[in-house]
Amino acid sequence: MIDLRLLREDPDRVRASQRARGEDVALVDSLLSADERRRSSGVRFDELRAEQKGLGKLIGKAAGDEKAELLKRAEQLKTDVKAADTERDAADAETQELLQRLGNLVHPDVPVGGEEDFVTLETHGTHRDFAAEGFEPRDHLELGQLLGAIDVERGAKVSGSRFYFLTGVGALLELALVNAAIAQATAAGFTPMLTPALVRPQSMAGTGFLGQAAQDVYHLDKDDLYLVGTSEVPLAAYHMDEILDADRLPLRYAGFSPCFRREAGSHGKDTRGIFRVHQFDKVEMFSYVLPEDSQAEHQRLLEWEKQWLTSLELPFRVIDVASADLGSSAARKYDCEAWIPTQGKYRELTSTSDCTEFQSRRLSIRVREGKKVRPLATLNGTLCAVPRTIVAILENHQQADGSVRVPEVLRPYLGGREVLEPVAK
Missing domain, CATH: 3.30.930.10 (Bira Bifunctional Protein; Domain 2)
Incomplete structure (x- = not known):
């Protein structure tokens, strides 16, 4: 597979390679989109997990209505973390599946064309x-x-x-x-x-x-x-x-x-x-x-x-x-x-x-x-x-x-x- 960082930095090069191979150029944009969802969902998961850990410490020190509110927020976070984790895994799986379908980058000196164009x-x-x-x-x-x-x-x-x-x-x-x-x-x-x-x-x-x-x-x-x-x-x-x-x-x-x-x-x-x-x-x-x-x-x-x-x-x-x-x-x-x-x-x-x-x-x-x-x-x-x-x-x-x-x-x-x-x- 190719380097995802290279894909993000120079998608036109990857598109040109797909085009030279006679393969689906739209795959590049689908992969970019999936990778963006993978990264953003990963950030979202990390933020929620950090908040969840911080909230656990606050609950131990709180009392009364404040503690009740914190517990309520903790329950919501539990649901949100699980959803974010599922979303991250799904985006990662889609990214990997699309990445596996992408061919290697064609060397720039390779002649472009089919079997008879050597x-x-x-x-x-x-x-x-x-x-x-x-x-x-x-x-x-x-x-x-x-x-x-x-x-x-x-x-x-x-x-x-x-x-x-x-x-x-x-x-x-x-x-x-x-x-x-x-x-x-x-x-x-x-x-x-x-x-x-x-x-x-x-x-x-x-x-x-x-x-x-x-x-x-x-x-x-x-x-x-x-x-x-x-x-x-x-x-x-x-x-x-x-x-x-x-x-x-x-x-x-x-x-x-x-x-x-x-x-x-x-x-x-x-x-x-x-x-x-x-x-x-x-x-x-x-x-x-x-x-x-x-x-x-x-x-x-x-x-x-x-x-x-x-x-x-x-x-x-x-x-x-x-x-x-x-x-x-x-x-x-x-x-x-x-x-x-x-x-x-x-x-x-x-x-x-x-x-x-x-x-x-x-x-x-x-x-x-x-x-x-x-x-x-x-x-x-x-x-x-x-x-x-x-x-x-x-x-x-x-x-x-x-x-x-x-x-x-x-x-x-x-x-x-x-x-x-x-x-x-």
């Missing part, structure tokens, strides 16, 4: 000219079937659409990717973490995934637990309700977990293969830093993502995501999109977001600097979303006979294997 910041690598090489590229599903690596038919039989099996070298390729990604993150100073896949509502809400993203979340009603769509959620909630010493920052974690997404609203999109699925594994970077260091940390996370994709020898571009496509928690987000030859376009492989103080305020995570305690900043960055990375590797490193060249960085994790060969039918 700005391309840089491009890396070159697209292969398959025509010059004398063959038509196969898509990742055909390659995966030739390699005995991907089985979507049995995935659908067992679990339904958008589920799959990774088999043989497909399973080995996932393990190689995860191990290589964790090795890079560990070398960069991240603490590796295996995180829970089920979290409580306060963890999911605290990271901002029960707002506009709620339709994509799986919920277990009987247990009131949520399946995470990313290990960002348990990594953010890891220090919930804690005060961290400033000399411990930055704290950097690399979480590996299964991820679950309903993919609501994606009907008809990416129905072939494993690009858009309901369950997948992912390595996620997560940082806790001082608020003034968040933009520099954001650039570091982006550099680690670029390093990873470069090591996989994939052509990719970096985009500055437009305001209406940020997600409620992010003030700014960069995506790295890999070239997918059979689609003839770039598709998102990694993403990194600067969430500033938004999540730490909701999760009550603070930093202590001497006698001063304040919210800190959180950031996240995907290092390896496994299925999409497999898609990009198979399509970009395929050869005419259906085999796939293994990027050098993965070979130590695949027993030195340089090529994935088709299996006999």
